[in-house]
Amino acid sequence: MTGRIVTANRLRDGAVVFRTKSGAWSSRVADAALLGEAEAAAALAAAQADAGRQVVVAPYLAEAEAGPDGPVPVEFRERIRAAGPTIGLPGAAQA
Template identity: 45%
Template sequence: MSRAKVFTPKVVTANLLVEGDVVYLSATDAWVTSLGDAEVLTDEAIAEARLIDGAEQTETVVGVYLADVSDGPDGPEPVHFREAFRATGPTNYPHGKAHEVA
C-alpha cells in the first residue's frame, strides 16, 4: 500500500521576456519581482491551472514553471538553492538590478 505524496506549496515563476528579470505570478494575475508578493498555491489542481494561466502570457514572460516554497516568517521562502539564487536577483551591479548584501 503506497501513501499519497503530500503536495508542497508552490509559486508560479518565470522570466520577463524583454528584461529577463525573475518574476512571480500574484493572486491578481500581475507579475511581481518579489517572492513575498507571489501567490502561494497549496492545492495541486489550482497550481496546475495557475501554471497554465501564466504560460499563456507569452508576450510578457518565458520559462514559466512551478517552484516549491515553504512558509517563512516574512512570507514564502524558496525550498531549493536554485530558487533562492533566482530570488536574490541578478548580480549585474552596473545595471542596478542586484540586491545589496549587508
C-alpha cells in the same frame, strides 16, 4: 505550509518574476501566491497563456514554504533567482 509558486522571466527585461494571487507578475517573491497542487496547475496554465502573449518566458512551478514575509523557495537555485544576481551587474541589485 509547503506549496508551489509560479515563476518566470519577464520578456521585456529578463527580470525574474513571480505570479501573484491576482494573476499579476511581481519581481518580489514575497508577493507570490503560495499554491496547493490543484491551484498550481491552473496558475501555471494561466502563466503559460501569458507566455503566449509574450509577457513572460518559460514559466514553471517551484516548491516553496510559507515564511514570515511570504513564500520562501525551497531549492537553492530558486533562492538565488529570488534574491537577484550574485555578481555585480551595471544597474542591478546584488544579492
